[in-house]
Amino acid sequence: MSDSSGDLADRVALDARLERKTVLGVLQKFEIPLVTAAALPRPLRLDRVRLVGERSVDPIGPFDQEFAFSTGTTAFVADNFKGKSSLLELITWCVRGSRRGDLQAIIRSWLSQVECDAYVAGRHLGYRLELSEGQLVRGRVLTGPSAESLRGGPGAPGVSEILSVSDEEAYADGVSALMLDLLNLDRIESASSQSADGKARHGWPAYFGAIYLPAGGDRALLGEVMMGGLPGRLLQVFLDLPSAAQLTKVKAIRDSRRASARADSDDAVRLIALQISQRTEAAEVLEQRQLRLAELADDNPEPASKVAERVQQLSAQLVQAEARKRDAQRTFDAAHDQRQDDERQVNNLRESAAARALFHALDPQACPRCEAPVTRERKAAEKNDSHCSVCTTPVAVDADDEDLRRQVLAEASERTEASRKAERAARRLLTEAERAVTQTGEDLRSAELQLGAAEKALQSSERATLTAEIARLEGFLSALTLPTLVADSPRDDIDAVLDSAAKILEADGVEASRSLFEALNAEILDLAKRFGIKDLSEVKIDRGARLKIIKPGGPPEYFKYQSPGERLRLRIAVAIALLRVGNKFGIATHPGLLMIDSPKAEEVQDIDASALFSALSELTQETPGLQILVTTVDEPLVRRVLDDDKIFAPAEPGGPLW
Structure with missing residues (x-):
């Protein structure tokens, strides 16, 4: 210590x-x-919300709806998509200064005015938004002696305007600065590699994440951001731990300096890697250029004239091969036609009795005596009219001459088989001729490419270009010297002061917060059980807002590994425990406002939801200053738990909330 x-x-x-x-x-x-002095109390309580505009969906028309709140638990009850969540989002826009992405554009387009009155650390503030076509055209913050006085506007007695801007960004900045000042909160700094100075700065919106609780599925115990240790920073601020603000600032400065030093070292490493890459690439290109120059400077390349002679020879061979292919094609075509004629003759013999008696089914082309040609017409007459195609004499056909028929048909079949063999031989010759044409063509194209390369090698301009490029690359490589990494600089006085300050402030916080954390753990355990998590034996939260859950018979588990419903209930328990412990120890802590959207959506059984709502109602009665706004679709449930003046529901069943 x-x-x-x-x-x-x-x-x-x-x-x-x-x-x-x-x-x-x-x-x-x-x-x-x-x-550091102890923080002042930072209560935040909502008094009234008013929404003015015109709906574009059923029920279409103008609206002017007001909601008035007191401390305790207030429920907004309506069907899904009937305005419950959007009401919380509009409150968020007013008091947080910046809207969240959950507020739909169509909802904004209905609105012309949004008013929200709140009590903030002893002052009554009125937030005023004026909208046109869904965009903020004027944002104001008023202050006055009472919540009622704010309704009269800046002209009312004692009411003044402390902020007036005409765009959304300016309103967000103005409200954030105002709320940090009124609630005695500092901007939270953490190390970040994404900013120029190595620091991330979180303002009022980061604190607001502990007021408008995230859904059960979110893994952050406090707030909306887990990076940079922000949940732990929020916990320490809300518990007003001794030296928490000092420690936060010291760690942020130290971490930023270390990140900057690492960045400088990383820059040097990246520079060396880049130069090595450039050197490797240049060496590879140099080798390629040297090889190409060696090819051009070869003393015994095949002369271009010799390659040209081979191209000429192959061209002649291709012409001859194509001529042989044409001859083979004609021979094949003739053999093919003859084979078809012979096959047709066999078919005709099988059909014509006269043909079987004539010339033993010969196919005469001329008269055997005078050599007069046998015309196509005579052959047709022989087939159709039984007239001899040679002498035109009518032929008497003996239909019973079976021996003659078989002899004539056998001779025609032999002639057909011979023509088939001739056709197959002609086909082989044609295939060989086609293959010769293809191969000769490929050889010719290869020789032509070789001729082009040989002619290019003769160009002296390429040699000159390669020589100049090689000289440039050699010069670049000789001038490129790789830097050496500088050893880490010795630890200086600033590092020593920051390290010692962080160690001392950390020890102060641990010692002073021991009793606070014992009380906080007891409160969280009690609240979690009241919210329906019965199987808990112990919970332990540390200064980093890491919550350890211990169940009977099981190993310890952290908050992020619990079910969404359990995470939501534990998150509510932690927020309320902060306020209860703060009241017990007399320290400034959580502002005392919680907004919870549809907690039943994270529950499986109605009995769990009933236990949660009942416990919330009891706690607001037991805990001074605690105000909870909650939404749900289950009207019978909240009617069993809350008084009617704590429930806002549509005028008609199934209608919109506003």
Whole structure:
């Protein structure tokens, strides 16, 4: 445990073995306070919301709806898509300063005015939004002596305007700064590699994530952002842990410096990697150019004239091969036709009795005596009229001459088989001729490519270009020297001061917060059981807002591994426990406002939802200043738990809330 006597500068000087003057210089440079005062109370309570506009869907028409709140649990009850969630989103836009992405454009398009009155750390504030076509055209914040006075606007007695802007971004910035100031909250800094100075700064919207609780499926215990240790920072702020603000700032500065140093080192590594890549690429290109130049400078390449002679020879061979192919094609065509004629003759003999008696089925082309040609007409007469195709004399056919028929048909069949063999031989010759044409053509194309390369090699301009490029690459490689990584710089006085300050402030916080965390764990356990999580034996939350869950007979598990319904109930338990512990120890803590959208959506059994609503109602009665706004579709459930003046429901069943 560190010695708590003396201010922070004395204690750091002793721990870091530095002079007080040196330590003061570092603390002043980074505006780190030597002492911190206890935070003032930061209550936040909603009084009234008014929505004015015109609906474009059923029920179509103008509306002017007002909701008035008090402390305790208030429920908004309506069917899905009837305005419950959008009401919470509009409250968020007013009080948070910036709207969330869950507020639909069509909802914004209906609105012309949004008014929200709240009590913030002892002051009555009125948030006023004026919209046109879904866009903010004017945003104002009023302050007055009472909630009622704010309704009269800036002209009412005691009411003044402390913020007036004409665009959404300016309204967000103005409200964020105002709320941080009124609630005595500092911007939370964390290290980030995404910003120029290595720091991420979180303002009022980050705190608001502990007011409008995320859905059960979200894994953050407090707030909406898990990066940068933000849930733990929120927990420490809400518990007003001693030195929490100092420790947060010291760690952010130290982490930012370390991130910057790592970035410088990473830049050097990336530079070396880039130069190695450039050197490798240049060497590869140089090798390619040198090989090409060697090819062009070869003393015994095949002369272009010799390649041209081979091209000429192959061209002649291709012409001859194509001529042989044409001859083979004609021979094949003739053999093919003869085979078809012979086959037709056999068919005709089988059909014509006269043909069987004539010339033993010969196919005469001329008279055997005078060599006069046998015309196609005579052959047709022989077939059709039984007239001899040679002498035209009528032929008497003996239909019973079976021996003659068989002899004539056998001779015709033999002649047909011979023509088939001739056709197959002609086909083989044609195939060989086609193959010869294809091969010769490929050889010719290859020779032509070789001739082109040989002619290109003769061009002296390519040699000159390659020579110049090789010289340039060699010069680049000789001038490119790889840098060496500089060893890590020695730890300086700033590092020593920041490390010692973080160690001392961390020890102060641990010692002072021990009783706070014991009380906080007890409250969380009790609340979680009241919310329906019965099988709990112990919970432990640490300063990083890591919640460990211990169930009978099972190993310890962290919050993020629980079911969505359990996560939601535990998240509510933590927020309420912060307020109850704050009241017990008399410290400024959670503002005391919670907004919960459709908790039953995360529940499986109605009995669990009933236990949750009953516990919330009891807790708001037990806990001074606690205000909870909750939405649900289950009207019978809330009617059993809450009084009628705590329930807002549509005028007609199934209608819109506003």
